[in-house]
Amino acid sequence: MTVKKILSPANEFLKKAAKLKQKKYRDEFGLFVTEGERSCREAAESGFVVDCIVMTERFFESHEGEFAGFNRIVTTNKLFMTLCDTKTPQGVLAVVKVPEERELTGNRYIYCDGIQDPGNAGTMIRSADAFGFSGVIFSAGSVDVFSPKVIRASMGSVFHIELKTLAGAEFLEQAKQGGYFITASALHGKSVDIHNMTVLKKQIFVIGNEGNGVSKEILKQSDEIVHIPMSGAAESLNAGVAASILMFEVSKHE
Known part of the structure; x- marks a missing residue:
């Protein structure tokens, strides 16, 4: 060379x-x-x-x-x-x-529904790599996964797992038809404590926008809605932290 x-x-x-x-x-x-x-x-x-x-x-x-x-x-x-x-x-x-995008080939993915913060996006990529997830999927309207700040926050994990961008509600519907169970993380009346959530071999876990949470359209598509129990006074968790806790909980089922 x-x-x-x-x-x-x-x-x-x-x-x-x-x-x-x-x-x-x-x-x-x-x-x-x-x-x-x-x-x-x-x-x-x-x-x-x-x-x-x-x-x-x-x-x-x-x-x-x-x-x-x-x-x-x-x-x-x-x-x-x-x-x-x-x-x-x-x-x-x-x-x-930039790698060419492919059809989903792995078992477990994080789906970022309108995630805007590069630090959150990079954290999710890094945690997905750490906890054995196949990849991270970004919806249209999410931060650019190949921006310098996301690359830095991922600490190299961007090179280890599958990445998919510009995915929307139609993508999730196709994933369901392909056998993926869709689990959304949201504070919702019918949500299940993550300690009791369904964990399957083929699954996509949805993390919502920092300010607005998971969109109503995707909540309707979801097979299950889960929440992280909190005993303190905070109303919610940072999106990157919430995703990491969720992935850790899933990894305990291996």
Whole structure:
């Protein structure tokens, strides 16, 4: 694989890579950026297609043997900073191709119904990876799963599990027809304590929007509605925390 040095701010590749901080260009080019040595290594060892690894001159000098199996671009620290979303980058990032989406092939998934916060989204991806879930599904209107903040919050787990985006009520109906049991997490009159919830081999667990919860349409589609019992004064839990508690409870049934 090649090592190419780029020192000009007019370079077309660098200008293209800098645009990947914006969703419209991630969609247009089918690429996203992941920053940091650990995350780049996760990308390199995953099934994702790494377009190239970009390094500062200083990082390359001290890590010349790393990522040798990939095309590498070496540039100045100043130009490297134009590609970064973080304020104190480690001097290395990967430009990665957005994977093609497939039909569901796993057993258990989290479905994010209008989740807006990147931290919550990344936490759910990380917890799904930790608790053995097959993947995380994002509805239309949810945060972009390949945004820099979601990638960082997932701590590399974005490269380990299935991800699906722009899924709606029709998707869930098709999933039901495919044998998936739909469980929604919501404070509802007919909801079941999660300690008593139904846990099956093929199941999708729905977590609702931070402010509005699970949509009425999806609640009607759900086979079961569950809630997390709370003894304190808080009215609700952070969406990422609630999803993690739910996934931990499900993992106890293995």
